[in-house]
Amino acid sequence: MSGRYQIHTGLQHGIIWPPQPHCLPLTDPTLADKLKEAGYATHAVGKWHLGIYKKACWPTQRGFDSYFGYLTGSEDYYTHSRGCGMPNFPTCKKWNGLDLYENEEPAWDYKQNYSTFLFVDKAKDVISAHDKTKPMFLYLPFQAVHGPLQVPQSYKDLYPNITNKARQTLLGMVTCMDEGIGNITQHLKQEGLWNDTVLVFSTDNGGQILVGGSNFPLRGWKGSLWEGGLHGVGFVSGGIIPESRKGVFSSELIHVSDWFPTLVKGVAGWDLNGTSLDGFNQWPTISQGASSPRMELLHNIDPIFNSSSKPSMTRKEPVSFDQSIRAALRLGDWKIVTGNPGNGSWISPPEDGTPSVHPDEPASKNLWLFNIKEDPYEYFDLSESQTDIVKKLLGRLDFYYKGAVPVDYPDGDPNCDPAMHNNTWSSWE
Template identity: 55%
Template sequence: MLVSLAIATANQPPNIVFVLADDLGYNDVSYHGSEIQTPNLDKLAIEGVRLENYYVQQVCSPTRSQLLSGRYQIHTGLQHSYIGVAQPNCLPTEIPILPQWLKNVGYATHMVGKWHLGFYKKACLPQNRGFDSFFGYHSGSEDYYTHFRGGYGVSFDDRDHWLGYDFWDNDVPFWSAISNYSVFVFNDRVNQVIDKHNKSKPLFLYLPFQSVHSPLQVPKQYQEPYKNITNNNRRIYAGMTSCMDEAIGNVVEKLKTADLWNNTVFVFSTDNGGQILEGGNNWPLRGWKASYWEGGLRGVGFVHSDLLPSDVRGTINKQLIHVSDWLPTLVNGVAGYPLNYTNLDGFNMWDIINSNKTSPRKELLHNIDPWPYQPKDFNTNMTSAIRVGDWKLLTGTPGANNGQWIAPPGSGITPHLPLTIPGQNVWLFNITADPYEEMELSEKYPTVVKTLLAKLDTYYKDSVPVRYPDDSDQANPALHNGTWAPWE
């Protein structure tokens, strides 16, 4: 297929546009039956290839790290939580990431949106890791209009007095964004990137929206269609989702106007499950953001391209695919660049997406988090999850109040509560037969449990230590002209 792509595009690799939504839940797109209207995403997904056995990570930094590096968290030291705003931590700089690989093929590489992979030193920043330009946030949870964020999450007693601006144009604070909603600012910059693009080069545009992460903010007109939603968080969240959907439609139209669309591979993904406390919903899946149940890990994803064969457009792909697969898929499969890099955990899935062949991925390590004790040997008190074939095993504390099912607000549905067995730290499910994790099978299939625990032990032996450093008081924005800027 790479040969036919090359012929169709006069030996120039296709453009790649990768859109990442923040905290968008499984039940937050209308093509999954949501009351939230997402017409642009629906059209792109339904006319493309919908990925309905696709997994991301439980929170944002781990997903972003695996997307860009092609490596599991156990191989980058980012097994625990996300990268805090004051932590001297980042995706290890010695690991080459997606834009660096694509530059080897001659791509122009641009990022517009949220980074959240560490910024404590300049070497960690996206513009120093393969992106020709970066425009957006270093961290997360910024106000959508002011683009300031406080010290919430910081460990110091004076954190309530920490307040910094976090909107950047490469190395310079972009003060002009103040009072402008981030989705609109990002959309304007994407238009500029496309207008200035030299068509003699293929384009890689990475667009990780701030939306629809908290704080819950959106212009009033986007809430109007959802007056019938009585839950305030859900109503605002719905408006935020519709606003993001509109922006994605604008990006597509701009690519068409610029005569780039016909030679573009467009990918959409979420970064983790929806946060039910902030309006998101993952029904009928179990759990939510920050948990290892399906509601925390099952991603909303699709690929759309005129370069896809007509017989796969409009199909649903149920092959096992993980966010770590995007690097080899895009670099090797789409751009045609050989990856003589044996340490990747991801697989090239282009033929699987392009022709619905059987996935080479037979298993998926969701994660092993041994923090804070990091013992020498694996044990079931660690929070971990693994998928092998139809089977999924969880250990430790998977989160989400033992994996509750949360129905959409106002639906009138009252889900049953999960069975809680004191001291239980191992769960087994046949995900193919039971995607909602209702039938726990660890006692019925002890041999399967033993096999999967052995696999977790093998992965743990191959892991690097967790890197989760204490916050640094040198991150205080007061020391950096009121901005969240590198401090080392």
């Protein structure tokens, strides 16, 4: 939504919890702002999770003409309510409230409507009501397949041979979402919009193995800096895509921040004035097969991970990057990982029968180097044999570290209590 690395938004650490007085910085335009500026109708349906503490942070004030969905990070798929769950903030332990909104008003009338069905229906409504004389941007971040694991029984029944209940439910959730995307695609065709459509589908992170996910044979999972946590897959479809590019597999280096300039500059043909982006326009790569303009990709630098200190990046400039800091960077085929990257096991899906593998590494180890092209599963650490490459990549991490803004991870605010806001999760400033 911002086209920027986390180090340039203050969001390097964790997520935005509902009680935190914080949101995606208001100083920079969003993807929706720029497309609206270009004359697009802009609509969002689904998950926001970019901060709620003041109305200025909400979708309808960040460039979207309309919004239907939930503002925080996870909730019940049927009741559309949630608790708090913020670590180290026991004040909110018993809080609970509705988080479902139509524009800026609580949407109370949808309880027991499964969210995937609901969001598909709302997306179809947006498409049907669209003024076809102008272009449209529809942002649809599904709740699926995020936890909690919930799906109608009929979708679980499609996988009778999967005995692991979490895995069976997750597969049902994927199938339900896939069905919904197919229904939306069909609706675009019925409305005569498909031939002018660019449809982007992408993951946002690796699967969470603790709730049925699997990234095997990649290493690690959601929340880690291993490929199983970071390596996303996706596809681009639609009538605008040239026939010669349909069905083509690409392994070019593309980062989530690239969607901003790709859609604004590449697809909409609009300028990027007023932005300061880390992303690249990948439209020639997608539509023509050109090489990616991206040679380097910063996964993240989180200086307070596993730290009890207050969020701060103020310290003496290092001679070289501090390897104890949690970070990862890709330069060409090389990937460097420092600090504590999270569990690095190779976990096979329950139905596979392949034994999982757990690395035998000292707890003090805080530096790894991999050639991802030759070793996509991160089996072979080359940090001791390729010292010149290590030095070069540490230098790039140091460059980014020095240009980072301070981490913004504030304490929870008791004024967020849903009981103070008609039992809803809402703004309080």
